[in-house]
Amino acid sequence: MRSILKASAMALVTSAALATGAFAADKLSGDMKIFLDTSNPAPRATFEGIIAQFDEMHPDLNIETTIIDRDGYKTQIRNFLTANPPDVATWYAGNRMLPYVKTGLFEDVSDLWQGELAEQLASTKTALTIDGKQWGVPYTYYQWGMYYRKDIFDKLGLSEPKTWDEEKANCQKIIDSGAKCYTIGTKFLWTAAGWFDYLNLRTNGYEFHMALTAGEVSWTDDRVKKTMANWRELIDMGAFIDDHTAYSWQEAIPFLVDGKAAAYLMGNFAVDPIKAAGLTDDQLDFYQFPLITEGIPMAEEAPTDTLHIPSGAQNKEAARAFLQFVATPEVQTSMNASLGQLPVNNQASVNTDDKFVQQGFEMLNGASALAQFFDRDAPAEMAKVGMEGFQEFMVRPDNLDQILQRLEKTRERVYK
Amino acid sequence: MSTASLAKSDYETPNRSWYKRNEISVTPWLFLAPAILFFAAYVIIPIFQSFEISLFAWDGLGAREYIGTENYVELWDDPAFYTSLKNNVIWLILYLLAIPAGLFIALFLNQTVMGIRLYKSLFFFPFVISQVVVGLVFTWFYDPTFGLLNTIIGWVGLGPINVLGDPTYVTYGIIAAGLWPQTAYCMILYLTGLNAVDPEQIEAARLDGAKGWRMLWYVIVPQLKPATFIAFVVTIVGALRSFDLISVMTNGGPFGESRVLSFYMFEVALSEYGFRMGYGAAIAVVLFFIMLFFIAYFLYSMYQDERGR
Numbered sequence: 001m002r003s004i005l006k007a008s009a010m011a012l013v014t015s016a017a018l019a020t021g022a023f024a025a026d027k028l029s030g031d032m033k034i035f036l037d038t039s040n041p042a043p044r045a046t047f048e049g050i051i052a053q054f055d056e057m058h059p060d061l062n063i064e065t066t067i068i069d070r071d072g073y074k075t076q077i078r079n080f081l082t083a084n085p086p087d088v089a090t091w092y093a094g095n096r097m098l099p100y101v102k103t104g105l106f107e108d109v110s111d112l113w114q115g116e117l118a119e120q121l122a123s124t125k126t127a128l129t130i131d132g133k134q135w136g137v138p139y140t141y142y143q144w145g146m147y148y149r150k151d152i153f154d155k156l157g158l159s160e161p162k163t164w165d166e167e168k169a170n171c172q173k174i175i176d177s178g179a180k181c182y183t184i185g186t187k188f189l190w191t192a193a194g195w196f197d198y199l200n201l202r203t204n205g206y207e208f209h210m211a212l213t214a215g216e217v218s219w220t221d222d223r224v225k226k227t228m229a230n231w232r233e234l235i236d237m238g239a240f241i242d243d244h245t246a247y248s249w250q251e252a253i254p255f256l257v258d259g260k261a262a263a264y265l266m267g268n269f270a271v272d273p274i275k276a277a278g279l280t281d282d283q284l285d286f287y288q289f290p291l292i293t294e295g296i297p298m299a300e301e302a303p304t305d306t307l308h309i310p311s312g313a314q315n316k317e318a319a320r321a322f323l324q325f326v327a328t329p330e331v332q333t334s335m336n337a338s339l340g341q342l343p344v345n346n347q348a349s350v351n352t353d354d355k356f357v358q359q360g361f362e363m364l365n366g367a368s369a370l371a372q373f374f375d376r377d378a379p380a381e382m383a384k385v386g387m388e389g390f391q392e393f394m395v396r397p398d399n400l401d402q403i404l405q406r407l408e409k410t411r412e413r414v415y416k
Numbered sequence: 417m418s419t420a421s422l423a424k425s426d427y428e429t430p431n432r433s434w435y436k437r438n439e440i441s442v443t444p445w446l447f448l449a450p451a452i453l454f455f456a457a458y459v460i461i462p463i464f465q466s467f468e469i470s471l472f473a474w475d476g477l478g479a480r481e482y483i484g485t486e487n488y489v490e491l492w493d494d495p496a497f498y499t500s501l502k503n504n505v506i507w508l509i510l511y512l513l514a515i516p517a518g519l520f521i522a523l524f525l526n527q528t529v530m531g532i533r534l535y536k537s538l539f540f541f542p543f544v545i546s547q548v549v550v551g552l553v554f555t556w557f558y559d560p561t562f563g564l565l566n567t568i569i570g571w572v573g574l575g576p577i578n579v580l581g582d583p584t585y586v587t588y589g590i591i592a593a594g595l596w597p598q599t600a601y602c603m604i605l606y607l608t609g610l611n612a613v614d615p616e617q618i619e620a621a622r623l624d625g626a627k628g629w630r631m632l633w634y635v636i637v638p639q640l641k642p643a644t645f646i647a648f649v650v651t652i653v654g655a656l657r658s659f660d661l662i663s664v665m666t667n668g669g670p671f672g673e674s675r676v677l678s679f680y681m682f683e684v685a686l687s688e689y690g691f692r693m694g695y696g697a698a699i700a701v702v703l704f705f706i707m708l709f710f711i712a713y714f715l716y717s718m719y720q721d722e723r724g725r
Binding site: 071074075078081082099100102103105186187188189242243244245246375380381383384388389391392395406413 | 475476477478490495558559560561576578580581582583666667669670671672683686687688689690691692
């Protein structure tokens with residue numbers, strides 16, 4: 001009886017939300033604790049806004065929000081999920097949530113993935129599915145690609161490359177002009193994984209990449225070596241800035257801004273700091289990572305950020321309503337407009353004033369498949385050893401065989 | 417009850433409580449009890465727990481699985497472990513430079529001139545500020561684009577050197593940063609030690625014609641033995657605890673070349689990508705035995721000193 005009531009209340013709530021974006025029927029009460037990793041200014045303000053909105057619709061509900069530093073959150077989540085679980089927590093899709101799903105710390109929310117909502121969120125359903133069940137709800141995702149200096153390209157007479165040969169030809173001209181092609185800061189390793197992901201997706205395709213990160217293919221496979229050989233072409237050309245091991249991704253931005261490097265392979269979150277560092281929309285533009293192997297469909301990276309309900313939550317009813325609220329097209333539209341990212345809900349609209357979001361939206365709509373990111377597709381331990389190997393490869397490409405053997409050894413242990 | 421009305425005589429054996437009877441032997445234990453209790457709960461028991469966890473495969477969240485000595489077997493041919501161990505040894509050796517450096521600065525500052533207190537406190541300053549700040553300052557100092565180091569060596573036409581990004585220099589670069597506060601610490605120990613140096617012995621040595629190095633080595637340094645011992649202890653312990661500087665300056669990189677055992681343990685067990693409590697515990701056990709070697713030596717020499725008196 002209770003569950004029927006709950007379900008119908010839920011349905012009512014959802015339909016009301018879909019119809020008007022406002023909740024009329026409202027039975028939620030008690031306390032709800034929300035833990036967020038959105039410590040950067042824009043995401044923080046975004047979440048505070050929608051939580052206030054949700055709070056207004058449920059006057060009886062007492063919402064308590066805790067915002068934790070984004071990097072600190074990644075290690076703290078283990079402690080609070082076991083010791084002091086909130087009702088809603090942010091996290092990431094893909095294998096990154098596996099340790100918490102496997103140990104039963106995340107609540108199965110398959111019931112939210114029903115009917116209309118499931119269709120609207122379909123593009124990320126696989127990324128949130130483990131063992132045939134869904135474990136969270138996405139609130140945003142963003143594209144990866146080449147953010148480049150349009151003014152430098154114009155000055156050198158270059159155009160956006162479509163193929164690997166054009167990419168390399170462009171790069172050679174940039175190097176001849178005395179600059180570097182790509183800025184990167186590999187101090188925290190993951191930036192190098194962005195390069196590996198794209199090179200592997202373009203050289204061997206999405207299926208191979210997924211099989212590799214799922215541990216089904218050997219790291220000493222010839223196809224992996226082909227990816228690395230492509231990467232090596234750029235390294236041998238001197239395409240990347242020197243001393244990248246000393247910089248974080250933010251510290252690599254000045255090279256792009258000063259014109260010492262012409263492009264940056266990054267996620268869309270980099271646009272904000274790049275613009276804040278002084279580049280305008282006329283100087284900065286975006287292109288899709290070019291085709292490498294003919295005939296391989298273009299898959300893209302689109303890391304998805306998600307909301308989850310810990311299984312130890314006290315107020316799961318309110319938590320479910322909140323997840324549903326965040327998944328609605330209206331909320332996703334307004335959230336992502338202020339985040340400067342892409343809504344997952346296909347009924348939501350993107351901010352057309354933002355050319356990067358617009359381009360990313362078109363690119364991802366045309367993508368054959370979406371990868372999460374190396375450290376979200378591969379299990380934590382494999383990701384760590386892998387990214388360390390990529391960094392070493394970028395500095396000492398001659399060590400390739402040794403590096404791949406090390407990765408293979410890790411693979412044999414991690415996936416058994 | 418006829419006895420109740422009897423007046424208490426002074427000669428009557430008083431009915432003393434058990435505590436009163438054993439006061440002398442019990443009281444020290446009572447005072448020690450809190451310390452013993454907490455030391456056991458937070459130090460001794462966790463040591464044995466580490467031994468136990470090192471025999472399991474455990475992600476810190478789910479069920480643990482007994483795997484015997486497999487963690488140690490894996491450690492045996494883990495190149496990252498040997499890199500960390502090698503760096504630990506480099507740390508131990510080079511960190512000891514803080515002792516002579518501290519001694520010379522102390523000798524230099526041990527004089528009475530105008531404002532010497534200010535100079536002393538300026539030299540002591542690096543020890544007062546947090547290790548995290550020291551790490552950040554040196555990270556900027558070493559920065560390959562705008563760092564002071566590369567600007568200076570640029571004047572003589574060298575560089576740039578990417579100290580923290582190059583596997584050959586990175587450990588030395590971090591140790592140099594660590595020596596800065598550690599030298600200050602040793603200096604303050606020696607400054608207090610120098611106050612206790614007997615002026616009569618110096619006078620006598622002078623009459624016998626000792627000066628310069630001979631005076632230092634045969635007269636001053638022997639009298640500073642207690643300060644040297646403490647400086648040695650804190651420096652060894654500091655070298656083995658070298659975690660914060662590595663975490664702030666390189667995060668163990670590039671590709672793990674600046675890790676030491678304590679950082680590697682943190683990385684595999686507790687960091688963003690670390691879920692291997694068992695393996696981390698195995699590293700901790702190895703680190704424990706290395707430390708135990710030094711601790712045993714310190715305890716032994718302290719015991720010898722006590723007996724000698």
